[in-house]
Amino acid sequence: xxxxxxxxxxxxxxxxxxxxxxxxxxxxxxxxxxxxxxxxxxxxxxxxxxxxxxxxxxxxxxxxxxxxxxxxxxxxxxxxx
Numbered sequence: 001x002x003x004x005x006x007x008x009x010x011x012x013x014x015x016x017x018x019x020x021x022x023x024x025x026x027x028x029x030x031x032x033x034x035x036x037x038x039x040x041x042x043x044x045x046x047x048x049x050x051x052x053x054x055x056x057x058x059x060x061x062x063x064x065x066x067x068x069x070x071x072x073x074x075x076x077x078x079x080x081x
Contacts, residue, residue: 002051004059008068008075009040043067051079 010016018039026034045062047055060077068075 002047002049002055003080004045004047004051004056004077005080006043006045006059006063006067006075006077007040008043008063008073009038011072011074014072041067 016038019037022039023034023037026037043063045059047059049055056077056079063075063077064070
C-alpha cells in the first residue's frame with residue numbers, strides 16, 4: 001500500500017478571499033511578519049500497490065477530473081514512503 005498526496009491551490013491570478021481573511025486575522029493576532037496567505041486543499045490517497053508511474057498518472061487524471069477545478073486551480077502530486 002502506498003500513499004499519494006495531492007495538493008490543490010488556486011491559480012496565482014485567482015482572488016483568494018479566504019487567504020486574505022487569514023492574513024488579516026494573523027495581523028490582528030500579532031503575527032505582522034506574515035505577508036501573504038493562499039488557501040488550498042490537501043488530499044491523501046492510499047492506493048493498493050506501489051506508487052509507480054502508472055499509479056501516479058492515474059492519480060493525476062483523478063485530480064484533473066474530480067479533485068481540482070482546472071479553470072481556477074492547479075495541483076501537484078507526490079508520493080510518500
